[in-house]
Amino acid sequence: MTTEKTNISEDKELSPEQREALLSTLRVRFEKNTNRHQDLQWADVQARLEANDEKLWSLHAMEETGGEPDVVDYDQKTGEYVFYDCSAESPKGRRSVCFDRAGWESRKENKPENTAMEMAADLGIELLSEEEYRALQQLGKFDTKTSSWVQTPAEIRKLGGALFCDRRYDTVFLYHNGAESYYAARGFRGSLKV
Known part of the structure; x- marks a missing residue:
């Protein structure tokens, strides 16, 4: 990858x-x-x-x-x-990715180039948690046209799911999808402590 x-x-x-x-x-x-x-x-x-x-x-x-x-x-x-x-939309260079390696491997065809979790690790950053994502949304309006994968609890991930968020109708929403899914408008946002 x-x-x-x-x-x-x-x-x-x-x-x-x-x-x-x-x-x-x-x-x-x-x-x-x-x-x-x-x-x-x-x-x-x-x-x-x-x-x-x-x-x-x-x-x-x-x-x-x-x-x-x-x-x-x-x-x-x-x-x-x-x-x-803090880009207005999910970072362009990190879109069209499955959630993680297990999700990527479960795809039978049309596998994306990368996964959110592996890209984050390569970049030395962490995916935002739901709480962090909601805190970011208090600072502005983000992901009004895109969405971003967020950290997913192990219990949900174990069952094949993964979580993502976006902002629509001036409200922040949390959704679920299969971890193997990927979309041109879905990427991920990261955090870094320095």
């Missing part, structure tokens, strides 16, 4: 130019969307990012796959900044 539709380097190392461009993009987004992270300062976020190359690479991968990551929270206990994919 490969991370499709991206120009992400396999060695998980950013060039100085990529690093500078990413930090600039993240800073502009941070400053433009202060409602997502009131009382946080970009200088503090940047210092944390610059000290963690692996997490910076994951943010680059989130950006390259269309996620538009931004800070949405600060964990007082760990001192970590929490980033979510």
Whole structure:
């Protein structure tokens, strides 16, 4: 399985130019969307990012796959900044994927290129939980035309199902589908703590 539709380097190392461009993009987004992270300062976020190359690479991968990551929270206990994919719609470079490998293997034909769980692992991020997805929706209107796979309880997954969310009629909905299903308008959103 490969991370499709991206120009992400396999060695998980950013060039100085990529690093500078990413930090600039993240800073502009941070400053433009202060409602997502009131009382946080970009200088503090940047210092944390610059000290963690692996997490910076994951943010680059989130950006390259269309996620538009931004800070949405600060964990007082760990001192970590929490980033979510904040693109208006489910990230373009992460759509048309089954939920996980077991779902992918259960398909008899027309298997997609990848799965949400494997792509997330490759990117070094976690799928949003339902709770995180609903928290994101408090910051804006997301997935009004698309949908996003979310973490699924083991009991549901064991029975072949998987969960996804979207926003329609100004309401956030949680749905179920077979984990083997995939659609052009369904992808996944991720989170990353730095």
